[in-house]
Amino acid sequence: MRVVTAEEMKALDRAAIEEYGIPGLVLMENAGRHVVEIIRQELGDVRDKVVTVFIGKGNNGGDGLVIARHLLNMGAEIKLLVLANVEEITGDAAVNLEIWRKLGQKIYSIHHGDGINIVRLILMNTDLIVDAIYGTGFRGKVPEKVGRIIEVLNSSGKPIVAVDIPSGLEASNGKVEGPCIQATHTVTFGLPKLGLILEPGAGYAGQLHIADISIPAVLVEKEGPLRYLITPELVREWLPARPSGAHKGTFGRVLIVAGSRGMTGAACLAGEAALRAGAGLVTVAVPETLHDIVEMKLTEVMTTPLPDNGKGCLSKEAKQAILSLLEDKDVLAIGPGLSNDPEVAALVRELLSSLRVPCVLDADALNALAGAGELLRKVQAPVIITPHPGEMARLTGVSIREIQEDRLLTTSRAALNWNVVVLLKGARTVVADPGGAIYINPTGNPGMATAGSGDILTGCIAALLGQGLDPSRAAAAGAYLHGLAGDLAAREKGMMGLVAGDLVLTLPEAIRDLG
Numbered sequence: 001m002r003v004v005t006a007e008e009m010k011a012l013d014r015a016a017i018e019e020y021g022i023p024g025l026v027l028m029e030n031a032g033r034h035v036v037e038i039i040r041q042e043l044g045d046v047r048d049k050v051v052t053v054f055i056g057k058g059n060n061g062g063d064g065l066v067i068a069r070h071l072l073n074m075g076a077e078i079k080l081l082v083l084a085n086v087e088e089i090t091g092d093a094a095v096n097l098e099i100w101r102k103l104g105q106k107i108y109s110i111h112h113g114d115g116i117n118i119v120r121l122i123l124m125n126t127d128l129i130v131d132a133i134y135g136t137g138f139r140g141k142v143p144e145k146v147g148r149i150i151e152v153l154n155s156s157g158k159p160i161v162a163v164d165i166p167s168g169l170e171a172s173n174g175k176v177e178g179p180c181i182q183a184t185h186t187v188t189f190g191l192p193k194l195g196l197i198l199e200p201g202a203g204y205a206g207q208l209h210i211a212d213i214s215i216p217a218v219l220v221e222k223e224g225p226l227r228y229l230i231t232p233e234l235v236r237e238w239l240p241a242r243p244s245g246a247h248k249g250t251f252g253r254v255l256i257v258a259g260s261r262g263m264t265g266a267a268c269l270a271g272e273a274a275l276r277a278g279a280g281l282v283t284v285a286v287p288e289t290l291h292d293i294v295e296m297k298l299t300e301v302m303t304t305p306l307p308d309n310g311k312g313c314l315s316k317e318a319k320q321a322i323l324s325l326l327e328d329k330d331v332l333a334i335g336p337g338l339s340n341d342p343e344v345a346a347l348v349r350e351l352l353s354s355l356r357v358p359c360v361l362d363a364d365a366l367n368a369l370a371g372a373g374e375l376l377r378k379v380q381a382p383v384i385i386t387p388h389p390g391e392m393a394r395l396t397g398v399s400i401r402e403i404q405e406d407r408l409l410t411t412s413r414a415a416l417n418w419n420v421v422v423l424l425k426g427a428r429t430v431v432a433d434p435g436g437a438i439y440i441n442p443t444g445n446p447g448m449a450t451a452g453s454g455d456i457l458t459g460c461i462a463a464l465l466g467q468g469l470d471p472s473r474a475a476a477a478g479a480y481l482h483g484l485a486g487d488l489a490a491r492e493k494g495m496m497g498l499v500a501g502d503l504v505l506t507l508p509e510a511i512r513d514l515g
């Protein structure tokens with residue numbers, strides 16, 4: 001599913017009206033009807049329920065008027081409060097305002113005078129609040145008086161349904177500069193807005209619903225940006241079938257080079273995750289002095305020793321051994337738990353230019369490239385890198401704060417500059433490929449901020465690469481399944497006690513739940 005900025009959605013709306021002849025009033029009517037359906041899901045029978053609708057002067061307020069009218073027809077009692085001069089309401093919104101007036105319904109203006117006390121009084125006898133104050137054109141900080149009203153709404157304890165976007169939230173980037181509606185539900189129209197997907201905006205949206213308001217699908221396909229929300233339908237479409245005549249080799253031979261003294265768990269978790277994510281054959285290669293330990297830990301995963309520098313880390317001599325192992329492998333994953341030993345870093349840098357199979361670089365393999373990201377351009381095979389913000393900062397020389405301020409731009413620039421697929425971890429993981437496509441992952445939870453979680457992701461992506469997914473889809477699907485596994489594990493165990501091994505066990509369930 002495409003994800004749009006406010007400007008991109010406005011252009012799609014305009015094209016639907018001007019090129020396809022769909023009247024703006026029709027789009028507004030469709031939008032309002034969808035919101036009404038969500039309100040009915042929240043309240044049940046709306047007859048005799050009290051719904052308070054807050055509107056502004058723009059088209060978002062027009063949507064609110066449509067909602068008010070349909071709820072009134074269903075028997076609800078409607079309180080309509082306007083946070084603007086009524087005379088400022090124009091266009092399609094004014095048409096719906098006139099309909100409301102002809103129905104003989106009251107309009108409470110709280111633009112002047114003691115509006116906040118009127119709000120408090122009305123909310124005492126309200127079952128649900130509709131927020132149609134500001135739409136996707138909003139920027140910056142709400143005026144002080146509106147901010148005080150928003151704070152009253154948020155503290156009311158009533159369910160709030162936001163129309164298109166919570167008021168106070170910037171639709172194109174998710175920024176919140178001041179008071180903002182904390183919605184129970186947000187019903188957004190046409191396509192999800194970027195600000196509802198990225199943090200902190202996602203935290204204000206509540207349960208997100210995407211309403212089809214009749215924007216032609218052909219228009220979205222032609223004009224929509226190459227920016228996608230990863231959905232279960234998308235991942236299901238990407239995952240390969242499991243033919244009845246398949247054998248182990250059908251689903252990929254994965255080599256994972258990982259581990260150092262004290263970090264054998266990283267290697268084991270990555271190997272187990274690769275198997276749970278569907279790889280046919282997985283081999284974990286570790287420093288020779290640690291091999292016996294890893295062999296005891298793993299059952300289904302094969303193991304092999306690599307030259308050791310005597311400190312429980314790989315030596316530079318491991319390069320040729322790795323290349324030999326790769327002769328019958330489909331994918332390499334390298335990095336989990338390798339350590340920051342200088343000899344390991346030198347090994348990684350030397351190995352890259354010799355690779356001929358798709359590879360996933362994570363953790364210490366990325367640290368080995370700190371300040372030298374341009375080496376990635378020399379790899380003659382598809383590459384996926386999976387940095388967290390700290391690792392990305394070391395790769396790019398840009399501060400973590402700057403990276404987090406615009407995660408999409410950071411990721412897409414790195415993908416283009418280095419000609420690799422970049423997966424930037426964090427809340428709302430972002431995946432970018434050199435061709436310009438961007439994928440945003442909605443799954444996952446704070447309980448996954450635990451040691452070893454990234455190693456699970458590495459194994460999962462490597463397994464999907466081995467099963468034939470192209471690198472950007474393998475990274476995007478891996479992120480989605482990894483997050484979904486974490487959500488399933490958190491549902492069973494809670495977030496506080498979640499450990500990485502729990503994700504390994506729920507990965508098959510996550511894949512099964514895709515249908």
